[in-house]
Amino acid sequence: MSSTSQELHDNIVAHDLTKSFGAVRAVRGLDLSLQRGSTVALLGPNGAGKTTTIDMLIGLTKPDAGTVSLFGRTPSEAVKAGMIGAMTQTGQLIDYLTVHELVTMMAAIYPAPLDVEEALRISGADEFADRQTRKLSGGETQRVRFAIALVADAELLVLDEPTVALDVEGRRDFWSAMRAFTARGKTVVFATHYLEEADAYADRIVLMSRGRIVADGAPTEIKATVGGRIIRATLPDVELLALHALPGVTMVDRKGDAITLNCSNSDVTLRELLSTYPTVRDIEVRGAGLEEAFLELTVDDEAP
């Protein structure tokens, strides 16, 4: 990997990152280069290594091997310079303070913080700014943690599964707040296991499974790879090749009379399937799910 110093200065570069916890190889030789100003989703199922990767990027976890450069600095240098705002996966707030006081306290630590009122407004925490932190619901706590990450006004904002504790409405509010923030040209890295979130809010999706990157690209590309549905049905005496020729089909399998079609567009496939093969029965359609997509993508991988 040869990076010029200019590239290093502009990007977040991870090289050959490796981390094990006992016998579990959480991250296995990860190489990644993220451009300043982009919004990148780390997408993967639980245990894919997203959190470990994020923790190594921001210096909370020391890699067993490999290096991280954040705009030309080490993670701890970047942290000291106030270049990172982060919302880790879990965490509570300290008590005996109101929301407003807590965010003000945190803002004071950073060299060039965002205006406290603005951080509260963007995060939606302004609605309960005068409430004591220990009297907040899970969703409200999450918004305050977001406000704390925002108030740093850091070059890099890192969010580890930020919407986990939120309901559907909370999720929508969160991401519209996020959009307002990314419009300011900051770099955002977030982890999620929801394809829809990654698709809707990232310019780039890095798909992880079992500690490795298994796909990396624009949301449209990733969605075509993993966003499909599976049609199962009973249909005797049909050529696999003929099934593969159906529109919207990406993969075909047959066990006896039972057929399985992986589809990028199951609606179109289903219509065509029914009109071409009127004898088809026991039809079942379901989302392929990330887990299955990941298994498919990592099928050539050696055993863990």
Place this chain on the structure above:
Amino acid sequence: MTELTYLRYEVLRTWRNRRFLIFSLVFPLILFLAIAGPNKHVTFDHVPFPLYYMTGMIAWGTMVAVISSGARIAAERNAGWTRQLRITPLPTWSYFSAKIVCGYMMALLSMAVLFAAGTSEGVRLDTVQWFVMIGLLLVGLIPFAVMGIMFGHLLKVDSLGPAIGGVTSLFALLGGSYGPLIRSGFLLSVVKFLPSYWLVQASKTSLRGGAWPLEAWLVIVVWTLVLSFVAVRVYERDTKRV
């Protein structure tokens, strides 16, 4: 200046935590009034009894104040808050020193209340003696402030209360806070190795118009160094594990 804002809110948090006040201030005060009051005119261990007991109760209350403040780190670790702070530019040292400042602030409050109570029970010292006593108390608390930070990294939240209560009571008891249990012999020379003994002696020392003997300074310095060494080790162990 920014760290002053941070400190200001830490102080505010400490002040709002009323449980903190009960053990560092209310209990010693009640005990002082209950025991020193009826023995106002007794002379004890070469000092007027109210003065002896006032210093004893101050030693106990201020020990609780500075240890509890540092030990609150345990709760913040448990909440994942220290992890949050590790991704901010706040230096670890500033985080610790804010805890120490808060502990000392509560200690000063506890002292002020007991001075007032002492004066009402007939304690009389001249200005120099007051200052010598306060100075010795502040220095003598240093190892306990460090001990608080050590506890903050060593203990689980559940065991904090009993641990602080037990440790401070033991140091107070052996140091002579509740009355000089041990007044001579081999055991006295053992007790003189405790920093709490010298906290309790601060009043007697100031009455004589002098400072501590050399051995007192050595005891404070050695305890501070040893506890600091342990505190740094447990801190490092704690941050590596994550």
